[in-house]
Amino acid sequence: MTNAQLVESAGLFGKDYSTGKQGYNLAAVVLLGKDEVIRSLCPTYKTDALVRQHDTNRHDDRLVATTNLIDAYAQIAGFCRKHLPDRFLMEGDFALSPRDTIVRELVVNCLIHREFTSPFPAKVIIDNEGIRTENASRASFEGPLEPDTFSPLPKNPLIASFFVHIGLAEELGSGTRELFKNSRLYTGRDPELEEGLIFRAFVPTVPAAETVHSPLGQHTTRADEPDEAVALALKLAESAEGVRTADLANTGISRRTALRIISELVEQGKLAPQGNGRSRVYRRCPR
Known part of the structure; x- marks a missing residue:
C-alpha cells in the first residue's frame, strides 16, 4: 500500500458530506501534521511537561510539546523517563520496567483522550510524590475510576485506533488495568484516576514502605x-x-x-x- 492508501485506510482522509469536498480530517492533522498546520487549526494545543521536585513554585525542568502527537509522545515519554527512577523487577526469567509502562500509559492517555478544542493546556507534572497528568476531556460522568467497575468510552476513536496499530496502545480500557498493575509493581500503591471535564491521573513514585518528606518538614507514610x-x-x-x-x-x-x-x-x-x-x-x- 502507498502512504496515501495507508492514511485513507486509517480513516484520516475522507469526504465532508456537507460540502462534498475530500481531504484530511483533524485527526490526521494532530497525528501527523506539521507544527504550523496544527497551530492554525488548534491554536491552544500544547502539552506542558514539568519537573517540580526542588523548586515547587516554578519548575526544575520543563518541556513544552506543540508538535504532532507521534513526535510529542516521543518527546514527553523521553522527558519522563529521564526524571523517574527505573526500579529493577524480575517476573520469572524476564526483567520488567514498570516505569516505562506507567509513562507510556499516562502519556498516551493524555495525548489521545483529550478535548482538542478546549483552551485548557494538558500537563504532565513530576513532583516529590509521583507523576500526574491533567487534560481537558469529554466525560460521561465525574468521579474516581476503578479498574473493575468503569465502562470506557472512546473520546477520539480514529486517533486511538492509530495508536493501537503502531503498538503504543491496546484495546479500550486495557490501559487503566495496566496502570493499576504496574503502579502496584512500581511502589506497592494504586494510582488515582478522576474522570470529569478535566481528567486527572496520579501515579505515586514513592514506595508504600518509605517515608515521604513534605516541603514543610513533616513526615508521613502510606x-x-x-x-x-x-x-x-x-x-x-x-x-x-x-x-x-x-x-x-x-x-x-x-x-x-x-x-x-x-x-x-x-x-x-x-x-x-x-x-x-x-x-x-x-x-x-x-x-
Whole structure:
C-alpha cells in the first residue's frame, strides 16, 4: 500500500458530506501534521511537561510539546523517563520496567483522550510524590475510576485506533488495568484516576514502605490514613443522600486524598457507586 492508501485506510482522509469536498480530517492533522498546520487549526494545543521536585513554585525542568502527537509522545515519554527512577523487577526469567509502562500509559492517555478544542493546556507534572497528568476531556460522568467497575468510552476513536496499530496502545480500557498493575509493581500503591471535564491521573513514585518528606518538614507514610475522613465518608454513605468526593473535599482535606479514600473503600467492599455523571454517589454496602 502507498502512504496515501495507508492514511485513507486509517480513516484520516475522507469526504465532508456537507460540502462534498475530500481531504484530511483533524485527526490526521494532530497525528501527523506539521507544527504550523496544527497551530492554525488548534491554536491552544500544547502539552506542558514539568519537573517540580526542588523548586515547587516554578519548575526544575520543563518541556513544552506543540508538535504532532507521534513526535510529542516521543518527546514527553523521553522527558519522563529521564526524571523517574527505573526500579529493577524480575517476573520469572524476564526483567520488567514498570516505569516505562506507567509513562507510556499516562502519556498516551493524555495525548489521545483529550478535548482538542478546549483552551485548557494538558500537563504532565513530576513532583516529590509521583507523576500526574491533567487534560481537558469529554466525560460521561465525574468521579474516581476503578479498574473493575468503569465502562470506557472512546473520546477520539480514529486517533486511538492509530495508536493501537503502531503498538503504543491496546484495546479500550486495557490501559487503566495496566496502570493499576504496574503502579502496584512500581511502589506497592494504586494510582488515582478522576474522570470529569478535566481528567486527572496520579501515579505515586514513592514506595508504600518509605517515608515521604513534605516541603514543610513533616513526615508521613502510606499507613498514615486520615481516620477521621474515612469515618466521615462511611457515616455520610449511610445517609439517604450518600457521599460524594466533593463532600469530603468540602471538609478541608485535599481532593486527591478524598478520591483515594473513596476508591479504597470501594475496593474494600465498604462502599458501592450508584448513578452516573454528576449524580454519582457512594452508599454503604450491607454488612
